[in-house]
Amino acid sequence: MTTATTTSTATAAVPVNRGDRLPPTAIATVCLSGTLDEKLDAAAEAGFDGVEIFEPDLIAAPAGPREVARAAADRGLSIDLYQPFRDLDSTVDDRFARNLVRLERKFDLMDDLGCDLLLVCSSPLDTAVVDDDRLCEQLATAADLAAERGKRLAYEALAWGRHVNDYRHAARLVDMVGNPVLGNCLDSFHILSRDDDPAGIATMAPDSIFFLQLADAPKLQMDVLQWSRHHRCLPGQGNFDLAGFIRAVQAAGYRGPWSLEVFSDLFRHADAGRTARDARRSLRYLAELAGHDPAGAELRRVTGDVVSVRVAAGPVMAPKVAETLSHIGFDLQGVDSETGLRLYRDADIAVVVDATAGTVWTAPGLPADMPSIAQIGMRSDDPTAWTDRAAAFDVPVASVAAPGTVSTGDEVVRLEVTDTLAVDLRAVVSAAEWQQRFDLVPRQPEPPSHLFDGVDHVGIGIATADWEGAMLLLRSVFGMHVDDGLDVPDAVGTMRSQALTMPTASGSTVRIVASMVPSQLDAHGPLRRRGGLTHAAFACDDIVDVARACRSRGLRALSIPDNYYDDLRARYDLPENMIEQMRDLDILYDNDGHGGEFLHFFTPTIGEDLFFEVVCRRNGYRGYGEVNSPVRVAAELHRRAVEEAGGR
């Protein structure tokens, strides 16, 4: 056997595909970090057609409005909106008169900026006008001024407006004023954060919708103003039904720009170029959800479940990974002479371990104490369709030749989600087919064991800074669906986790559980979380049988305390012998209250991060045994403490 330390692989960037026929796209400068120039650069480079200039960005810029206009034009960007104009109406007459002066000064500025559309948001002040007739009078006065100056006003109902906080109310007022320079600005956040029904938008006159602002957000229980100003995200990163929203807007006949307005604490310090690229990708995603032509890169379902898991182990930890794998039924089937990749197999599931250091295959620079899942493999009957699709979403794709197949030119679509996960789609990935590609060591291996039916789910860690981008990537390119996220407190922190699912052509479901690793933990290295996080879970029918088989193969499953089983007995009416069996085999249990049951056990963590799980789903259980996750973490910490103290 020869073990190469470098792989003979070729990577080639796929050119960006802009043939995606989107509606005109825009982004508010508030979404992006940096100076106004840097924001414009990022917007232009990502392919946006226009920008909303957010007033504080202009006020703080060294360039005057004429120069900003030139800077935008030089980059091919239109300035579609200037915003916001706050607190226009007032019950205090002097104040309203002063507001009109302020409005005129902004029109002066907009003359220089070459922008004719001003966003006017509803007032949240105690002095807001709460009488519709009087409010109409004031709006009409402002509209007359705008008409004189060749400007238009887009009225937006803020979710926390004192009197106007509902898009229908705003639209009624716009109607009552009846001046064609006054129209509506629809912002998905203000509508969906209130759980309002966007269906009414479909009946609005298309000419009355002057502007469209798009933002998603995670479902949070908090003050709506704080939610809006700190926690918005891009379409495809949160929990709002933006597809339903955009369909209502399209039904109304709106033809103007789709503009992103994302106030986000994360984006304020993220790289502007990356945010802008994600932002454009999010509109591409939304356009597809809304039924736009995906320009020949439509989503093809993968043909079946996850069939291979690639572990980046490195030379030091590879034997430890091998030992644990053998305990749960995966025996060595072959070693690739060129790359040193080792194939382990149970039935049709392949686990491929990279025992070399820092290769293009896996996670370059992974420390020796941190084996980790680097890629998963799914079958596709058309892998190049995935390459095209990734390119259509501006996802850089590296083409990597499979081991031993360089000559046949097989392509692997290797999509980087984070440094530690690449999703690997190839035409040929089943364990049997993998096997043909390896020099077999031993030459005549035992036939593989058959403990498992497949991969139930894969758990991955994603750094806080990569989280939003990874969610968007998994949802857009792969068409994954998200459930509501979940925060699980445990012994080392609160774990934010998000389950994603992907239907396959065979009617099954690929499941990924992403967990957020706080950036401060990985600022000086790769993702780390005490107690481990990255895992592959294998599915079986009879977990007691499998647990016994694993025990006889040498597994010491992660030891679960008696307290846990005493609590199970209190919580559920489970047969006593079942509880005793679970106690004996360290099997954990969950029940969804509708007859669905979940039984699972864990291997100890290998190195800092990686473990394997064996699971059994019954009667349509849909979760992941999340309630037991703190028990696993505490059990793992305890196991280590004992190990370090020299006991075993």
Ligand SMILES: O=C(O)c1ccc(O)c(O)c1
């Ligand atoms: O938070 C705000 O004040 C604010 C300003 C302008 C907008 O378009 C908006 O949606 C919110």
Ligand SMILES: [Mg+2]
């Ligand atoms: Mg808005």
